[in-house]
Amino acid sequence: MFSRLTGNTHAKDVLSRLIAKGRVPNALIFAGDEGVGKRQFALEIARVLICKDAIDGACGVCSACVRVGSFSMPGADDRDAFKRVIWSDHPDVGMVTAHNRSIFVDAIRHLETEANFLPYEAGSRFFIVNDAEKMNDAASNALLKTLEEPPLDTHIFLVTSRPDSLLPTIRSRCQMIRFSPLAVEEVERYLIEEKAFTSDEARLPARLSRGSVGRAVAMNVERLIEERADMLSVLGSVIETGDLAAALKIAEKMNDAKHKENYEEALGILESLIHDIWRIRASDDVTRAVNADLADRLAHLADESGSLDLAGWLDEIETLRQNLAVNINRKVATDALFVKMAAA
Ligand SMILES: [Zn+2]
The missing domain is CATH 1.20.272 (Zinc Finger, Delta Prime; domain 3)
Structure with missing residues (x-):
């Protein structure tokens, strides 16, 4: 399972066990440095639970698997688009994302409303909150309300590089999965396999990335x-x-x-x-x-x-x-x- 994702053996083990037992919690925090694959893992869990051809992990090629990861993100000038859940091409997988420095309370309220609808296609609905530390007090409190009584067939995944900035009451209602920086070789392999770098080109950014493919790719x-x-x-x-x-x-x-x-x-x-x-x-x-x-x-x-x-x-x-x-x-x-x- 998770064989397509780079590094983070520990997170893979924990998540595989939760999936095998059929006990993926309603609320998870994916905590770790920028660019180490937290959001990719969150999406992969959605895939595993949605894919009809899942054997050892999601098949990755069926219509559902492909649509889960396909988001068309609004441009920064379309401020209002960030006041709502941004859907992927799969109607049960959505994302809330910050505009500039903060996550709008309206987006969390929209998440709350949507979380109460039954899934369209899948067995449950999935909401990813990116950079969850960017929720202000109003947004945090709105989310807390949803976490206190989570609808049964809903999963909310908070992705953050600063888990300590989340309200303690939010943290206590979520299971935390910790992600570590990747090894230099893992970043190097990612750049070569996924980004078509030559091995000469990959060496320096991988070594200066401090374990983050996000950072390495941006260099x-x-x-x-x-x-x-x-x-x-x-x-x-x-x-x-x-x-x-x-x-x-x-x-x-x-x-x-x-x-x-x-x-x-x-x-x-x-x-x-x-x-x-x-x-x-x-x-x-x-x-x-x-x-x-x-x-x-x-x-x-x-x-x-x-x-x-x-x-x-x-x-x-x-x-x-x-x-x-x-x-x-x-x-x-x-x-x-x-x-x-x-x-x-
Ligand atoms: Zn599939």
Whole structure:
């Protein structure tokens, strides 16, 4: 069962057992980081329970299976469309989704009304609430009412990366299924098999995705490679040549009009490189490095880095990252970071 889905063996086990016993709860929370497949699992459960040809899992090819996953999502300018349940091509499978930052209470009220109708085709009706943490108080309370007396043949699946932001009273009425970040190899395989990446193209985004296929797919590989070359030359400057001016030039580039949108991504790459150098210095194990394809270069930097306080650099970057939320001058902060790194 769930063989078409990537990773998350634990969630697969728990859900398979619930399905085998015929005890899929009316209300489930799918909790875990962005882009690890929570919504795909929720839809797959609907499929398993709806598919008439299900043997070990849904067949995936019958009309019902195909329609379950087929949604035409409204555009962001169609605000009113988000005040209702958005149906898939299957009349018993719908979704509630946030518009900008919040889920409209009207959408949850519509879910409540629809949950009380008998299923059209299937044995039960399925409602997925995406980014459930985006429900405001009114929407949460409306949903709570439905969860308190769930109609028998209804399943409500809350999908969230921040389960702690849900009302405790909502959490206590749902069984929680936890999803973990995927392994690098799993993300890589997904990119190659589902997104037609070559294995060269898949390597870097998979390694920088922190276990999220969503994040990996959204990355622009050419841009990543350019950013990584820049960050690598910053490290070359501060570790090998002491050429601070060269590093500051890159700080300027990171903050110019063309690149400032990707500032945090570049910072993340810098972090990953420092981490790798640190790891290589500590254990000589290059294979587990995020940037394993640069092993030789990184090993050289690790040798040259001597007793430099790499952990201290990572702390500085973390502090900078936190300060981004309070609208600091990024150029000044980046300069200050590179100056500190070069000073050691
Ligand atoms: Zn089927």
